[in-house]
Amino acid sequence: xxxxxxxxxxxxxxxxxSAKPRLNVPIDFNTTPLLHHNHKSxxxxxxxxxxxxxRMTLYQAVNSALQTAxxxxxxxxxxxxxxxxxxxxxxxxxxxxxxxxxxxxNAPLTEQGIVGTxxxxxxxxxxxxxxxxxxxxxxxxxxxxxxxxxxxxxxEGSTGGNLGGLVVRMPxxxxxxxxxxxxxxxxxxxxxxxxFRVVVPRSPSxxxxxxxxxxxxxxxxxxxxxxxxxxxxxVEQVPxxxxxxxxxxxxxxxxxxxxxxxxxxxxxxxxxAAIEAAERDFKGISIELIDLRTIYPWDRRTIIESVSxxxxxxxxxxxxxNFGVGAEIAATLQDSAFLHLKAxxxxxxxxxxxxxxxxxxxxxxxxxxxYDAIEQSLEY
Amino acid sequence: xxxLTSSDLAPIPTYRVMNxxxxxxxxxxxxxxxxxxxxxxxxxxxxxVNILDTIMFEVQRQGRLxxxxxxxxxxxVTVGSAAALGPNDxxxxxxxxxxxxxxxxxxxxxxxxxxxxxxNDPGKGRNMPVHYSGKQKTGVHAVASTLGTQxxxxxxxxxxxxxxxxxxxxxxxxxxxxxxxxxxxxxxxFHGALNMAATQDCPVxxxxxxxxxxxxxxxxxxxxxxxxxxxxxxxxxxxxxxxGTDIFAVYEATKEARRRALQDGGRPILIEFMSYxxxxxxxxxxxxxxxxxxEIESWKTGYNPLSRLRRWLENNGLWNETMxxxxxxxxxxxxxxxxxxxxxxxxxxxxxxxxxVYAELSExxxxxxxxxxxxxxxxxxxxxxxxxxxGIAGL
Numbered sequence: 043x044x045x046x047x048x049x050x051x052x053x054x055x056x057x058x059x060s061a062k063p064r065l066n067v068p069i070d071f072n073t074t075p076l077l078h079h080n081h082k083s084x085x086x087x088x089x090x091x092x093x094x095x096x097r098m099t100l101y102q103a104v105n106s107a108l109q110t111a112x113x114x115x116x117x118x119x120x121x122x123x124x125x126x127x128x129x130x131x132x133x134x135x136x137x138x139x140x141x142x143x144x145x146x147x148n149a150p151l152t153e154q155g156i157v158g159t160x161x162x163x164x165x166x167x168x169x170x171x172x173x174x175x176x177x178x179x180x181x182x183x184x185x186x187x188x189x190x191x192x193x194x195x196x197x198e199g200s201t202g203g204n205l206g207g208l209v210v211r212m213p214x215x216x217x218x219x220x221x222x223x224x225x226x227x228x229x230x231x232x233x234x235x236x237x238f239r240v241v242v243p244r245s246p247s248x249x250x251x252x253x254x255x256x257x258x259x260x261x262x263x264x265x266x267x268x269x270x271x272x273x274x275x276x277v278e279q280v281p282x283x284x285x286x287x288x289x290x291x292x293x294x295x296x297x298x299x300x301x302x303x304x305x306x307x308x309x310x311x312x313x314x315a316a317i318e319a320a321e322r323d324f325k326g327i328s329i330e331l332i333d334l335r336t337i338y339p340w341d342r343r344t345i346i347e348s349v350s351x352x353x354x355x356x357x358x359x360x361x362x363x364n365f366g367v368g369a370e371i372a373a374t375l376q377d378s379a380f381l382h383l384k385a386x387x388x389x390x391x392x393x394x395x396x397x398x399x400x401x402x403x404x405x406x407x408x409x410x411x412x413y414d415a416i417e418q419s420l421e422y
Numbered sequence: 423x424x425x426l427t428s429s430d431l432a433p434i435p436t437y438r439v440m441n442x443x444x445x446x447x448x449x450x451x452x453x454x455x456x457x458x459x460x461x462x463x464x465x466x467x468x469x470x471v472n473i474l475d476t477i478m479f480e481v482q483r484q485g486r487l488x489x490x491x492x493x494x495x496x497x498x499v500t501v502g503s504a505a506a507l508g509p510n511d512x513x514x515x516x517x518x519x520x521x522x523x524x525x526x527x528x529x530x531x532x533x534x535x536x537x538x539x540x541x542n543d544p545g546k547g548r549n550m551p552v553h554y555s556g557k558q559k560t561g562v563h564a565v566a567s568t569l570g571t572q573x574x575x576x577x578x579x580x581x582x583x584x585x586x587x588x589x590x591x592x593x594x595x596x597x598x599x600x601x602x603x604x605x606x607x608x609x610x611x612f613h614g615a616l617n618m619a620a621t622q623d624c625p626v627x628x629x630x631x632x633x634x635x636x637x638x639x640x641x642x643x644x645x646x647x648x649x650x651x652x653x654x655x656x657x658x659x660x661x662x663x664x665x666g667t668d669i670f671a672v673y674e675a676t677k678e679a680r681r682r683a684l685q686d687g688g689r690p691i692l693i694e695f696m697s698y699x700x701x702x703x704x705x706x707x708x709x710x711x712x713x714x715x716x717e718i719e720s721w722k723t724g725y726n727p728l729s730r731l732r733r734w735l736e737n738n739g740l741w742n743e744t745m746x747x748x749x750x751x752x753x754x755x756x757x758x759x760x761x762x763x764x765x766x767x768x769x770x771x772x773x774x775x776x777x778x779v780y781a782e783l784s785e786x787x788x789x790x791x792x793x794x795x796x797x798x799x800x801x802x803x804x805x806x807x808x809x810x811x812x813g814i815a816g817l
Binding site for chain 2 (some may be wrong): 158167190198239
């Protein structure tokens with residue numbers, strides 16, 4: 043007996059693709075220029091101390107910052123769901139053993155209870171660093187964040203009551219398989235009602251310095267969003283000592299003359315790859331890449347100065363384009379740099395939909411889309 | 423299979439010290455451990471709250487005040503409980519705790535400045551009336567309109583005090599207390615707070631003012647269980663129900679709650695003070711739309727916290743009709759005088775628009791401030807800046 047001939051060959055895998063990507067290839071975190079593969083490149087990044095350094099992943103750098111903060115002041119507390127054993131992303135490993143259950147402890151499953159309690163403790167002088175397990179689960183705490191913490195100093199007025207030292211940490215962003223509820227990046231929601239500083243680090247060395255700044259120096263409460271895909275993927279040299287990086291200061295990661303790309307968090311790696319391809323393909327073009335670092339209050343001066351000079355801007359972020367961070371930056375640029383613009387400000391961001399499991403690669407900004415935006419902007 | 427049925431359980435009894443005639447409910451017990459001076463102070467404080475409330479309600483009706491909330495019927499709940507807290511204890515509250523501010527040191531000027539939102543208001547004219555900012559004087563966090571959010575704040579403050587007590591064992595330990603109504607106790611923050619407090623053994627007192635209403639919603643539509651005290655056991659929190667119109671019961675219960683809250687390093691305690699909201703919810707409410715005048719009158723006469731303490735004082739030879747008349751008259755005069763004085767003050771400087779959102783103005787706020795200044799100077803007739811201290815220069 044012979045089988046009928048198949049019109050096309052049997053599939054050997056559950057799925058296959060005929061795509062042969064040139065642009066949308068996985069980011070090679072071992073060679074990306076965004077990470078410090080040895081500590082000689084520390085000199086290129088303002089604010090990084092040049093003393094001894096150690097190779098750390100993002101979660102290890104966060105752990106290092108928490109450990110440093112807990113050691114430096116008895117006021118620092120660390121609590122949230124599953125903190126005690128080390129946290130679902132291992133950011134709090136070893137902390138309870140070192141600092142004891144008074145300072146590092148599990149909270150019951152209540153984001154509103156966690157953030158509300160942190161507010162009360164911060165109001166009385168503690169520095170509570172609380173963890174929301176996934177940014178997708180911050181919403182029960184939304185009232186405490188926007189109605190209470192954001193307005194605390196304002197409504198206290200001259201009593202001086204404030205929540206400096208309160209930090210709410212949460213992993214955010216796509217990880218490849220997070221689907222609707224382990225992928226969200228709600229940073230723009232916390233930028234609309236003022237009162238918090240909203241910070242997104244791009245790398246382990248940035249995360250340690252920014253988090254220490256948030257905990258030990260900031261007089262304003264901070265929301266600290268850690269791109270979860272980078273927890274393990276991003277590995278680099280990180281200074282071993284305690285150091286702070288400034289909040290509300292953007293960083294020009296790569297200077298350029300013809301176009302400015304503004305981004306933060308994981309998409310910076312995408313932008314870096316797109317810039318590499320574009321500078322290779324469009325001879326003579328140089329593209330400036332800026333990391334916003336603090337999403338709000340943001341460093342408008344650095345971005346406006348850059349775009350006034352280059353005349354072209356693209357904003358890239360993972361979360362939806364509608365009413366996102368890009369909208370604010372674009373509006374500010376057209377208001378402040380209108381006559382300098384050679385092309386409209388483009389926003390490359392998540393499409394206006396939810397991040398369905400098997401569609402993530404089509405929804406998140408990828409190298410091809412950023413490359414295409416660069417090309418369109420240059421050709422406008 | 424024995425399902426635990428709530429209707430099988432007897433309702434939690436109500437702790438009472440003094441009956442409506444002003445005598446000990448249980449003649450065999452010791453009189454309350456309260457000096458005559460304390461009792462007289464409490465009475466005058468309750469009178470002040472009552473008269474302030476009455477006048478300010480009318481002032482709102484005259485259009486001189488945007489909004490007010492009266493706490494008639496609950497004067498003993500707030501004055502009596504505040505009297506039992508420590509001077510350095512920290513409090514978060516809801517909005518009907520005028521008696522707490524009065525008992526903890528607010529003068530009439532301290533009330534009037536924020537009510538009319540003048541330049542002496544610590545809250546810099548930002549908060550609605552009765553949403554006082556008075557932390558420096560009274561230890562009370564600034565009042566917000568959001569309901570229940572203040573409950574976990576007290577838990578966090580209590581945790582800070584627990585840590586503080588461990589570091590400085592020779593200092594007097596402190597507790598945190600939060601006030602909230604029967605309606606607010608339905609919010610998720612109540613649940614989250616009690617769980618956090620119980621699992622972390624926080625020295626916090628949860629004070630529920632069960633006054634029978636959440637605006638128009640009676641407690642029969644707010645919950646099905648036995649009030650709020652019954653919820654304590656579900657969280658592992660000791661609870662007590664108290665007659666909130668009996669100031670001695672209120673005082674004793676709070677004092678004991680505080681003692682327990684400080685045991686073994688700390689634990690949460692829940693007290694439910696039963697009373698009746700004699701007043702409308704606020705000046706924006708007409709409660710005759712949802713309840714009978716007869717019901718209000720019966721509580722006003724039968725369970726009046728002021729007349730009950732007054733009878734006690736008179737029974738003990740500490741008060742009489744002449745003193746009542748003179749004291750009421752003096753308070754009334756003082757309230758009106760402070761109101762007039764407060765109304766003659768300017769509003770806070772315009773820089774209060776942008777200050778204190780962040781510790782320092784952001785670059786964006788600075789730019790916005792300049793833009794506002796530009797507009798106000800371009801259209802001077804469109805903006806009343808002179809009523810604010812410093813005028814446009816105060817921006």
